[in-house]
Amino acid sequence: MNCEEFREKMFLYPDVDGDFFLHLQSCEECKKEFDKFLQVEKIISEKVYEAGIREEWERVSLDILKRLRLEAVKRKILIIFLIFLELIFFFLFIFVIYRFLKVFSFNFSFIYLIFKGLLVLISQMNFYLFY
Ligand SMILES: [Zn+2]
Numbered sequence: 001m002n003c004e005e006f007r008e009k010m011f012l013y014p015d016v017d018g019d020f021f022l023h024l025q026s027c028e029e030c031k032k033e034f035d036k037f038l039q040v041e042k043i044i045s046e047k048v049y050e051a052g053i054r055e056e057w058e059r060v061s062l063d064i065l066k067r068l069r070l071e072a073v074k075r076k077i078l079i080i081f082l083i084f085l086e087l088i089f090f091f092l093f094i095f096v097i098y099r100f101l102k103v104f105s106f107n108f109s110f111i112y113l114i115f116k117g118l119l120v121l122i123s124q125m126n127f128y129l130f131y
Pocket of ligand 1: 002003004006023027028029030
């Protein structure tokens with residue numbers, strides 16, 4: 001897990017996996033960031049408790065968590081879609097080049113045949129004209 005992934009997963013705390021804690025132990029920057037996050041969360045929960053809107057707050061934070069997870073899934077789907085699109089364009093590109101080369105080689109032999117035919121015609125004309 002890198003720092004960027006850690007900072008995304010941080011918002012899902014405490015719903016995190018073992019990799020999260022491994023990174024937390026090894027990275028000082030993220031540890032500081034996580035401490036700040038916990039302080040902010042503590043302040044928010046105190047204020048929420050004072051204001052007596054605990055149920056609403058839990059509902060809203062659950063909603064935010066759901067949205068974050070949905071965004072993560074959406075991004076993964078988008079990445080898979082882009083890779084798929086890239087593969088399609090790659091094969092299309094190869095196919096177009098293949099077709100182009102095929103047409104080119106056909107035209108090349110076609111031109112060769114016309115040239116050969118003209119030579120035969122000229123030699124026959126010469127035969128009739130000069131012999
Ligand atoms: Zn880090």
